[in-house]
Amino acid sequence: MRVIQRLGVSAKDRDLAVKWAKRCLREITRKDYELPVDYAQARNDLVVTVKRAGHRSSACAMGITIDISAYSKGTSALLEYPAFARDPVIGSRDAITPELVLASTIAHEVSHFVQYRYGPDTRWLKKRFRKPHGEGFQEIYRILRSKVVNPHLQDV
Numbered sequence: 001m002r003v004i005q006r007l008g009v010s011a012k013d014r015d016l017a018v019k020w021a022k023r024c025l026r027e028i029t030r031k032d033y034e035l036p037v038d039y040a041q042a043r044n045d046l047v048v049t050v051k052r053a054g055h056r057s058s059a060c061a062m063g064i065t066i067d068i069s070a071y072s073k074g075t076s077a078l079l080e081y082p083a084f085a086r087d088p089v090i091g092s093r094d095a096i097t098p099e100l101v102l103a104s105t106i107a108h109e110v111s112h113f114v115q116y117r118y119g120p121d122t123r124w125l126k127k128r129f130r131k132p133h134g135e136g137f138q139e140i141y142r143i144l145r146s147k148v149v150n151p152h153l154q155d156v
């Protein structure tokens with residue numbers, strides 16, 4: 001995993017972002033999900049850029065870019081994409097800890113990375129990975145939210 005730390009990002013915040021990115025990769029590379037890579041390979045493939053510029057986070061087949069501005073400000077609201085904002089598993093959440101808002105954002109962006117990087121070579125994603133927030137994306141994100149992020153929501 002190559003980690004790029006932009007100006008204004010502390011080592012602590014960078015490490016927090018990396019921790020959640022690794023948790024997401026560890027889950028989605030379990031054999032049950034049939035991705036064409038194992039955890040070690042996926043870790044090797046992913047570039048994580050952490051910045052603090054007040055922009056949106058984003059992702060592509062090369063990696064994810066996480067903007068930690070919202071986390072630094074202590075935001076407690078996770079605003080999801082309108083098409084699934086009301087979904088009980090992958091939707092928006094209110095009054096959660098800033099770390100779990102960040103974790104959800106990372107899970108969202110890792111899902112984009114997985115869809116574009118491995119979608120073409122994954123049996124159940126092949127035909128539905130292309131649409132940015134379409135079916136394939138939502139299935140990946142549903143796995144990551146339900147297994148990696150949401151279990152922590154009950155703690156608060």
Ligand SMILES: [Zn+2]
Pocket residue numbers: 081108112132133
């Ligand atoms: Zn997105």
